[in-house]
Amino acid sequence: MIDSIINYSSIASLILGILFILIGSIGILRLPDVFSRIHASGMIDTAGTAFIILGMCLQSGISLITAKLIFIGIFIFFTSPITGHVTANLARKKGLKPITNNKGKTL
Amino acid sequence: MMFLAILFSISVCFLLILIRLIAGKTTYDRILAANSIGTIVVLAISIHGFYMGRPEFIDISIVYALINFIGTVAVLKLFDKGKLGDK
Amino acid sequence: MINFKSIILFFLLLGFWLLMSGHYSILITSLGIISCALCVYLTIKANILDNEMLPLYFFPRLLQYTLWLIKEILISNIETAKVILFKTEDPELFTVKSSQASNEGKVTYANSITLTPGTVTTQINENVFEVHALTKSFGDDVRSSQMDKMVSWLEKGK
Amino acid sequence: MNNLILKVCTKVLFTPIILFGLYVQFHGDFGPGGGFQAGVIVAAAFILYAMVFGVDKCKIIMPTKLNFFLLVLGAFLYGFVGIVGLILGEPYLSYDLLGSTKQSGQHIGILLVEFGVGLTVCNVMICLFYSFANFKFGSNKND
Numbered sequence: 001m002i003d004s005i006i007n008y009s010s011i012a013s014l015i016l017g018i019l020f021i022l023i024g025s026i027g028i029l030r031l032p033d034v035f036s037r038i039h040a041s042g043m044i045d046t047a048g049t050a051f052i053i054l055g056m057c058l059q060s061g062i063s064l065i066t067a068k069l070i071f072i073g074i075f076i077f078f079t080s081p082i083t084g085h086v087t088a089n090l091a092r093k094k095g096l097k098p099i100t101n102n103k104g105k106t107l
Numbered sequence: 108m109m110f111l112a113i114l115f116s117i118s119v120c121f122l123l124i125l126i127r128l129i130a131g132k133t134t135y136d137r138i139l140a141a142n143s144i145g146t147i148v149v150l151a152i153s154i155h156g157f158y159m160g161r162p163e164f165i166d167i168s169i170v171y172a173l174i175n176f177i178g179t180v181a182v183l184k185l186f187d188k189g190k191l192g193d194k
Numbered sequence: 195m196i197n198f199k200s201i202i203l204f205f206l207l208l209g210f211w212l213l214m215s216g217h218y219s220i221l222i223t224s225l226g227i228i229s230c231a232l233c234v235y236l237t238i239k240a241n242i243l244d245n246e247m248l249p250l251y252f253f254p255r256l257l258q259y260t261l262w263l264i265k266e267i268l269i270s271n272i273e274t275a276k277v278i279l280f281k282t283e284d285p286e287l288f289t290v291k292s293s294q295a296s297n298e299g300k301v302t303y304a305n306s307i308t309l310t311p312g313t314v315t316t317q318i319n320e321n322v323f324e325v326h327a328l329t330k331s332f333g334d335d336v337r338s339s340q341m342d343k344m345v346s347w348l349e350k351g352k
Numbered sequence: 353m354n355n356l357i358l359k360v361c362t363k364v365l366f367t368p369i370i371l372f373g374l375y376v377q378f379h380g381d382f383g384p385g386g387g388f389q390a391g392v393i394v395a396a397a398f399i400l401y402a403m404v405f406g407v408d409k410c411k412i413i414m415p416t417k418l419n420f421f422l423l424v425l426g427a428f429l430y431g432f433v434g435i436v437g438l439i440l441g442e443p444y445l446s447y448d449l450l451g452s453t454k455q456s457g458q459h460i461g462i463l464l465v466e467f468g469v470g471l472t473v474c475n476v477m478i479c480l481f482y483s484f485a486n487f488k489f490g491s492n493k494n495d
Binding site for chain 2 (some may be wrong): 356361369372376383384385389393396399400402403404406407481482485486
């Protein structure tokens, strides 16, 4: 009983993760400029990764594998904003203008 | 069987991002796409470990995540300064 | 120079090693202790063992902050998915002020902004951040400075 | 790169990456891993540090002389463990007599040889980075 509940929730979590990754890749294709695409890339790195790792953790039960999977999750959560920020920062520094429609203050 | 289906769907996402990597207008688009492909490959390696029934191979995906991060930083620095040395 | 911080770092690294290892023979565990000591030595020699590297005063409130951040990430993920699939994007670029005093607080705030999809920190100048948001509602979320208050709470505990 | 986030996060990541490299080094006989991978991971931590804080700062932790010394020491360790077997009347690189029993001898021998390989690979990577770090890519005109 408990086993089948864990199994089904693991499958649901994996499918949800795949869905988020798919939406993120569509976003990377569809959105107009680098700064918007970073948001879609961030979706892959946060929701997609988190749900797939959650699904695999449920699949493996309490073991060393779960600890390593959680460690991968923490590592990707920690490094994803750094690469996103550094890419955006470099694009801004090299003078790329994002497509916006506001006249707000910028640095 | 389930893991095979998931690997297949991950490869579809991989191909979608690959289109952006080839078509991307600016360099930053390409770097971003390469970074996203790296994240997807990290997940695919660990799922492949489950599919083969040897989840010990998760160590490899940690190494891949590490090299993905350091490689992205190195490429960005190369575009910023033209060399990897001084800060 | 062995101080309180380096001892804490040593035990954190030892916990990490024991969590990853899975083989608890005397040889492997003693190699682990030697490895952790080597890592602490390299950290001290590189002169990076300060509050920016190991903000110990974050730790009592870190768990609650992480849970709150995960909730925010989930909500903004769903919003971003809606924008990508159904709506047209309406990007904007604006500046916000951060009220954190220390570098580690500022970095936590900037990383939290980037980690929630829909908003990206593009530049940092002292305590003014330039933020790119996917739609106006994401921008309003950042401008309402709820996250700023949470990070300040994480930093100061008030 | 003169970037606050990158600097602070490199400080946080430097130590765990080295510890993970040493973990891969010493668990090479239980799973995937071993000397080559561990050397590359440890070198990656030093390279990240050198890229963000500058090569001069990295040379404080790993001076060029120490780098060369460890490079040679690793190769020497590999050869020496092999020669010990040869002196004790066994074929080259057979570790049976290093421990009290055959199995523990094998374990110690493999650990020592892998440690030598890891040390050499790590220091060759750092040495290559030091050599190529100031090589200018692209046009030579601007600065």
